[in-house]
Amino acid sequence: MSTLEERLREEMARSVAGVRPAPDPFGRLLRRRRRGLRRWAGAGIGAVVVATLLGTQALTASGPSPAPAPAPSYFTPAVGLDRWSRQVIDAPTRGNLAGERGLVEALRTALDGARARWAVDPALDRVKVLFLALDDDGERSFGAAYYNDERAMYVGAWAPAEGPIADLVSARYGGRAGDVSPFMWVGRHDRLSGVIAPPGCEVQYSTTTTVHADGTLVHSWTRGGGEWTANPSSNLVWQVTCDGVVRVHVSQYVTPPPPRPSLPPAERGSADPKTAEQTVSWCGSVPGLEVRSTRVLWGGTPAGEGRPSVVALGVLDGGAVEVCAATGTGDAIEIGAVSGEPPSARLGRNGLARLTKAFAASDRLVVVRLPHEQRLQLGDRLLVIAPPDATRLRVTGARDPLVTLTGGVGVIDAPLPATLTVDALDASGATVAATRFAEPRGFERFSQGEQYVWNWD
Known part of the structure; x- marks a missing residue:
């Protein structure tokens, strides 16, 4: 496990009551095993990643x-x-x-x-x-x-x-x-009083998020009250900067997600119902973005892959979508680490579906990174779902400039982190869809178009 994941799990989880930071894949997996599908059971965080008082x-x-x-x-x-x-x-x-x-x-x-x-x-x-x-x-x-x-x-x-x-x-x-931690949420778990950071640090929070054309997220920041900030008690993103260095960038969840509608059928391909249900349940988890509806876009095994995938979309206002892909079978565990460890080393079992996320400006052409085949980390391949009549991709920034599609679905070889321009072409060579795709650089963990940070070194 990366240093960042250990910090998120062991330091934040002990210091935070009722807040979910950057995603914590092991905590979320254990909670999912106890509750079944994701349900509201009080306030949560996780960044990063998310964390629910494990310590x-x-x-x-x-x-x-x-x-x-x-x-x-x-x-x-x-x-x-x-x-x-x-x-x-x-x-x-x-x-x-x-x-x-x-x-x-x-x-x-x-x-x-x-x-x-x-x-x-x-x-x-x-x-x-x-x-x-x-x-x-x-x-x-x-x-x-x-x-x-x-x-x-x-x-x-x-x-x-x-x-x-x-x-x-x-x-x-x-x-x-x-534990005493450099950044702590304080007060009772269901009505948080505020946050504490070291003196001289700047605390900011954002309740408004925008999806850029390349799938990255931009937040509208509100300055807090110095190193002590009253908590707005809403779903938001916190950022703490000390001496010009971002030390914390995590999400907080204190309001329940809206009830999910009945599971829609896969629009294309064939999706395992259990995996599809888990994939849909993990979508819609970014403060400042409200998922209006959920779709199961595609299910199947991409060319060159030995694992099936299910891709779901959370549809946002303005046409942007959250892209959630579960690869493999078994309980879903979210993956966002640039480097990780074998699942058996931490969980004692290999039957896991790895869930990865991204954002796209449109549902016409979506790109999401696939997980590593053995380790609990992101891999070097990107799954692309283009319109059904697209036969190939023209890609700038990847290993191969042309990628063949089957039924509008294909895989791009692109090491982490990638910055791509992707055009989907039909049999005549005409462009039927286009998008840009970018991932954060210089971070140990990212998901959904942005980094998760817990850096007090």
Whole structure:
């Protein structure tokens, strides 16, 4: 697995409550196996990629008053601090209640006396309130770090504002524990209060996305409030820039996807029903773009391929489409890594359908990258679905300038990342469709025409 995927899975998943970042293929596969097809079950992220608290511990308490916690038989794991996480701890307390110094200090003192409740390692001899906020629904939430010079752990909880601080400290109404990360979503999972980043970093978010003619995505950015930004509580893309370097580019999902209509039949070829159903269920997952309808465009085995593919389209306003292709059979797992590892090394099995995604300006001619045959990564071949009367492709930017089509379907050999101009020609040599195709350069992972970034090195 690439360094980026490990960071997305292990760092973001532990630090984010109810947010899906850049796509996490293994987490999504495990959730899919438990739930069947993709359904709404609360807030999610993933970038990148997406992540659903794989490394956190949910804490709840109930009863008329919080009871003293017994001495723990274990301690919550604490991770090592890097320079970015250290900056988050050293920064002033954030949030719209940060100016209430007496309240902040009272909370810090109470947390210092609640180490058993949170199973804090005694070696973490300090505690810092990272943020304290009041939302529009009259609920207070906090996040804090227990730490020393080398390691730290994060705790957070929420409770009605009129209640005592003890309700917060004991996580009477809910809370979580995990890692201190350079970029964290804070607050309860279904009503996020905001995000934290290191001081001096610029936080931006986008709720509006545009598909360019080459299938790449462009976002309209809104500047956040510095390194502390109130969360708009909608599906959006976050970007964090520190010292001129983009450190984070991930998606957040906090609203449910619309219900899917009944599965349409394949318009061309023959599609395995289970694979087609999974392919359709994975479409429509980019903030700022609303899928109006879903089509199963084609199913079959392309020339030169030993694996069947199913291609579905999510139709957007203006004629652009999201292209979702599942290759192989079995449970679908999304692939976006430039380099990866054999599936058996991580999952212990090989029966996986690899799902890849792209965008196209029109449904007349769509291009999507096929996955690697053995490894969990993108391959060097692009699947093309052109009009049925197209017999060949004229390609600029690939290994072969001419590609033969069968029934309007063919494969282009093009190493990662590709920038192509593609014309579909009929038997007379006339152009029946044309498109441009581009992939991001210089990133470890990308999908759907854009990169996923979690870079705190």
